[in-house]
Amino acid sequence: MTTYDIALIGFGGVNRTLAELIATRNEALRSGLGFGLRVVAITDLRLGSLVQPDGIDLSMALGLGGGSETFAEHGGSADTNNESVIRSCTADIICEATFTNPDDGEPAVSHVRWALESGKSVCTTNKGPVALRGAELNSLAAQNGVYFEYEGAVMSGTPVIRLAKKMFSGLRLNGFEGILNGTSNYVLGRMEAGLDFEAAVSEAQELGYAEANPAADIEGYDVQLKVLILANELLDAGIELKDVRRQGISTVTAEDVRTASRNGRRWKLVGSARRNPDGTVTAGVAPVAVPLDHGLAGVSGATNAVSFDTDLLGPVTVSGPGAGRVETAYALLSDIIAIHSAKTGAAAHA
Numbered sequence: 001m002t003t004y005d006i007a008l009i010g011f012g013g014v015n016r017t018l019a020e021l022i023a024t025r026n027e028a029l030r031s032g033l034g035f036g037l038r039v040v041a042i043t044d045l046r047l048g049s050l051v052q053p054d055g056i057d058l059s060m061a062l063g064l065g066g067g068s069e070t071f072a073e074h075g076g077s078a079d080t081n082n083e084s085v086i087r088s089c090t091a092d093i094i095c096e097a098t099f100t101n102p103d104d105g106e107p108a109v110s111h112v113r114w115a116l117e118s119g120k121s122v123c124t125t126n127k128g129p130v131a132l133r134g135a136e137l138n139s140l141a142a143q144n145g146v147y148f149e150y151e152g153a154v155m156s157g158t159p160v161i162r163l164a165k166k167m168f169s170g171l172r173l174n175g176f177e178g179i180l181n182g183t184s185n186y187v188l189g190r191m192e193a194g195l196d197f198e199a200a201v202s203e204a205q206e207l208g209y210a211e212a213n214p215a216a217d218i219e220g221y222d223v224q225l226k227v228l229i230l231a232n233e234l235l236d237a238g239i240e241l242k243d244v245r246r247q248g249i250s251t252v253t254a255e256d257v258r259t260a261s262r263n264g265r266r267w268k269l270v271g272s273a274r275r276n277p278d279g280t281v282t283a284g285v286a287p288v289a290v291p292l293d294h295g296l297a298g299v300s301g302a303t304n305a306v307s308f309d310t311d312l313l314g315p316v317t318v319s320g321p322g323a324g325r326v327e328t329a330y331a332l333l334s335d336i337i338a339i340h341s342a343k344t345g346a347a348a349h350a
């Protein structure tokens with residue numbers, strides 16, 4: 001039975017939940033999927049780093065975080081040592097889940113690069129490296145004969161990138177539009193229910209939906225990255241971040257929400273991209289007061305939905321969780337399953 005050794009870079013909501021899944025479900029994974037998982041390295045800003053080639057005691061690691069204790073008290077270091085850990089640990093797969101930096105993708109871009117250069121596959125939910133350095137990192141993975149998977153970078157665990165790539169072959173995609181940020185959708189819904197903006201953002205943070213800096217959700221940076229990823233991956237748009245127009249929901253007031261409601265409309269933060277007749281792609285994100293019979297009007301809470309405009313089927317919509325710790329940890333698991341399937345030819349189903 002194959003066992004994949006895993007390194008967790010960043011030990012916040014998502015990677016902690018992946019560790020919990022590994023701790024509680026490894027036997028079920030072995031019998032259901034034909035492989036096991038063992039965590040051999042963890043790095044984190046607050047906890048430092050721990051490398052144990054025979055496997056880390058996950059209940060110990062998951063027990064840390066509330067106080068001042070670090071991995072230094074457990075045979076590791078109080079420093080992250082990301083480069084040396086990533087390059088020299090025995091992991092087969094690096095799970096990168098540090099914060100998304102919408103400006104240059106760092107330090108996650110370097111984390112991914114170090115892993116691929118040292119012959120390790122990467123799974124990430126971090127939008128920065130995928131949106132801003134996706135082409136470079138994909139070709140680095142190919143050069144080194146390893147895999148770079150990032151299903152959770154758009155719509156958390158809801159299959160959309162792999163699904164669209166595989167299932168839409170033979171169709172021409174003309175564009176897409178959708179709700180691609182759980183936090184802003186949750187906040188707009190709570191404002192409609194009468195909650196004030198700040199309280200709604202706090203709730204989204206507590207539920208594990210928001211970015212480390214929630215301005216990324218509220219000001220549309222997060223959707224800008226996701227639109228860029230989908231446009232380049234699925235429409236071959238060849239565009240950059242500056243080509244995706246961005247406006248967030250901070251301009252939508254409680255009064256705007258009430259007025260929309262009275263007029264049979266609902267505010268949604270909509271990300272979209274469309275292929276123009278000359279082959280170029282126009283992309284952007286902006287708040288829109290959609291009529292209640294619009295397909296996106298009923299998408300509530302942290303649920304996301306994206307509707308693809310295809311030539312032979314017309315609109316095809318994928319909807320599901322867009323944020324959440326468990327939902328996003330599942331995306332990493334689905335990436336590991338995809339890597340196993342690519343390596344062995346095994347059917348890629350859980």
Ligand SMILES: NC(=O)C1=CN([C@@H]2O[C@H](COP(=O)(O)OP(=O)(O)OC[C@H]3O[C@@H](n4cnc5c(N)ncnc54)[C@H](OP(=O)(O)O)[C@@H]3O)[C@@H](O)[C@H]2O)C=CC1
Pocket residue numbers: 009010011012013014015043044045046080082097098099100107125126127152153155156208209210211212322323324325328
């Ligand atoms: N949560 C969700 O619903 C979703 C999240 N994502 C993405 O997944 C990633 C992880 O999200 P989530 O777990 O919620 O975020 P968290 O903020 O909970 O976790 C990130 C962790 O990474 C640590 N970290 C930051 N910089 C470094 C570094 N240089 N080296 C090591 N560790 C570092 C942080 O430490 P510290 O706290 O001390 O800063 C924190 O513990 C993000 O990129 C996010 O955009 C994608 C889809 C959905």
Ligand SMILES: N[C@@H](CC=O)C(=O)O
Pocket residue numbers: 153155156180181182183184209210211217222322323324
């Ligand atoms: N903060 C993001 C998390 C997933 O990418 C969101 O709210 O959608």
